[in-house]
Amino acid sequence: MAHDSELGWALGVVFRAWQRETEEAVGDLPHGPRGFQILSTLATGDPPTQASIAMHLGIDRTVLTYVLDDLAAAGLVERTADARDRRVRRLVLTASGRSRVEELRARVAAVEAGMFPGLTAEESASLRSLVERAAAGMHTGDGDHDACRVVQDILADAAG
Known part of the structure; x- marks a missing residue:
C-alpha cells in the first residue's frame, strides 16, 4: 500500500x-x-x-x-x-x-x-518547526482557518 x-x-x-x-x-x-x-x-x-x-x-x-x-x-x-x-x-x-x-x-x-529515526537531527528540527508554525497558523481560536493555505504560506516562506 x-x-x-x-x-x-x-x-x-x-x-x-x-x-x-x-x-x-x-x-x-x-x-x-x-x-x-x-x-x-x-x-x-x-x-x-x-x-x-x-x-x-x-x-x-x-x-x-x-x-x-x-x-x-x-x-x-x-x-x-x-x-x-x-x-x-x-x-x-x-x-x-x-x-x-x-x-x-x-x-x-x-x-x-x-x-523520526529516518531523518537527520536538522531535518527533525525543521519538521518540528514547520509543524509548530502550521499549528500556530491554524489555531486562531475562532475555527476559521484553511490548513492548505497555512502550509502553502510556510513552504513559500521556507523557499524564499
Missing part, C-alpha cells in the same frame, strides 16, 4: 506514535499525555481560565473538569477565583506541579528526540 502522498495518513502515524511513546513516558501522571499537555500549558504564562484551556487544547469542558479534579487531587494544580469575577476559575500550578512539569518535559523531550 503506497501512502507517500497522503498527508492525513502520515500525520496519523506520527501522532499515534507520539501518543504511544508519550503515554509510556508520562503514564504515572493522571490522564497521561492529556494531563501533561495541561500542566505544560499552565507553565507557560498567566493563569488561564478553565474555559480558555479547554478551547486551547480542544478538550470538552466537562471532560476537562474531571481531568483537573484528578490533577488537583494529585497536588499538581489549583483552581483559584479570578480577582475580577469570582465566578471564573483560573488554573495555577502548585509548587509540586511546577517541579513535576519540568521533569515530565524532559521525559517528553527525550521521546520527541527519537521520533
